[in-house]
Amino acid sequence: MKKGMIKVSVLYPNNEGNRFDMDYYCSKHVELVTRLLGDALKGATIESGLAGGASTSPAPFVAMANMYFDTVESFQQSFGPNTDEIMGDLPNFTDITPTIQISEVMI
Amino acid sequence: MKKGMIKVSVLYPNNEGNRFDMDYYCSKHVELVTRLLGDALKGATIESGLAGGASTSPAPFVAMANMYFDTVESFQQSFGPNTDEIMGDLPNFTDITPTIQISEVMI
Numbered sequence: 520m521k522k523g524m525i526k527v528s529v530l531y532p533n534n535e536g537n538r539f540d541m542d543y544y545c546s547k548h549v550e551l552v553t554r555l556l557g558d559a560l561k562g563a564t565i566e567s568g569l570a571g572g573a574s575t576s577p578a579p580f581v582a583m584a585n586m587y588f589d590t591v592e593s594f595q596q597s598f599g600p601n602t603d604e605i606m607g608d609l610p611n612f613t614d615i616t617p618t619i620q621i622s623e624v625m626i
Numbered sequence: 627m628k629k630g631m632i633k634v635s636v637l638y639p640n641n642e643g644n645r646f647d648m649d650y651y652c653s654k655h656v657e658l659v660t661r662l663l664g665d666a667l668k669g670a671t672i673e674s675g676l677a678g679g680a681s682t683s684p685a686p687f688v689a690m691a692n693m694y695f696d697t698v699e700s701f702q703q704s705f706g707p708n709t710d711e712i713m714g715d716l717p718n719f720t721d722i723t724p725t726i727q728i729s730e731v732m733i
Contacts, residue, residue, distance in 0.1 A: 526673050528690070545732050565733040566633050572726030574698065579727050583635070591681065619679030620686050625652050626672040 520562055520624050525588040527598075530618040533568055533581040540612040541567055544582060548608055552586075555604060559597035562587040581615070591621065627669055627731050632695045634705075637725040640675055640688040647719040648674055651689060655715055659693075662711060666704030669694040688722070698728065 520526065531539060545565055553560060564585045568578025588594040598605070609617075627633065638646060652672055660667060671692045675685025695701040705712070716724075 520671070525676075528673075530686075541732070549733065563733065564627070564731065566635075566729035567732050568727060568729050569632075569698070570728040572728075574702065574728065578729065579637075579725050580729075583727070583729060591676070595681065618686050620675060620690070621677040621679075621681065622673035622675050622685065622687075622690060624671065625648070625674050626656065626670065 520587045522624055522626065524561065524624040525591050525594055526622045526624055527586045527588065527594055528620045528622065529584040529586075530580045530620070531582045531613060531615045532618060533578050534615065537581070537615045538613060539581045539615060541582065543612040544584075548612055551608055552605055555601040556586070556597045559588055559593045560586055561589060587624075594621070627694045629731055629733065631668065631731040632698050632701055633729045633731055634693045634695065634701055635727040635729065636691040636693075637687045637727070638689045638720060638722045639725060640685050641722065644688070644722045645720060646688045646722060648689065650719040651691075655719055658715055659712055662708040663693070663704045666695055666700045667693055668696060694731075701728070 549563070549565065553563070566583045568580050568582060570576060570578055656670070656672065660670070673690045675687050675689060677683060677685055
């Protein structure tokens with residue numbers, strides 16, 4: 520993705536005892552979000568946490584998702600009206616409250 | 627980047643009063659890391675934090691960097707011997723201790 524684009528990161532903290540269904544997340548949740556956001560979504564990635572900085576330490580996040588948009592406005596206009604439907608799908612795969620970050624792509 | 631690759635994320639928590647020199651980070655630090663990791667580094671991105679989930683809330687992270695490797699071993703073999711030199715450059719642009727995550731690319 521190129522400089523100046525907007526990246527929205529959804530980070531799921533890796534707390535002991537929480538549940539996270541990676542299969543559901545990578546198939547049904549991705550399908551839902553992709554369909555609802557439509558053309559505003561310029562790309563997306565999902566990662567599964569393996570470890571922390573030392574390979575023996577636990578991953579700070581069980582999963583990380585990143586969505587790319589051309590502008591903050593196109594994120595807000597596409598996500599805003601669909602927030603309830605997207606957030607309403609969370610209990611289907613996790614009981615974690617994600618950390619959300621809006622960033623500008625520098626490199 | 628494709629499924630199965632390793633993504634190493636370096637997240638700088640956005641704490642009040644901390645300093646972070648984005649210009650130095652995106653030029654000199656990137657140059658240093660790129661040179662030291664060589665061919666093992668398959669790609670890298672840097673983002674600058676704008677906001678949290680609500681556009682009026684502060685970004686959880688002031689900066690996020692992501693580096694891609696083919697395997698955990700190629701990350702460890704390229705980063706390991708250069709850890710001191712890379713970490714030794716941090717005081718030149720920040721006083722934040724970053725959160726590090728090793729992930730597997732799913733999508």
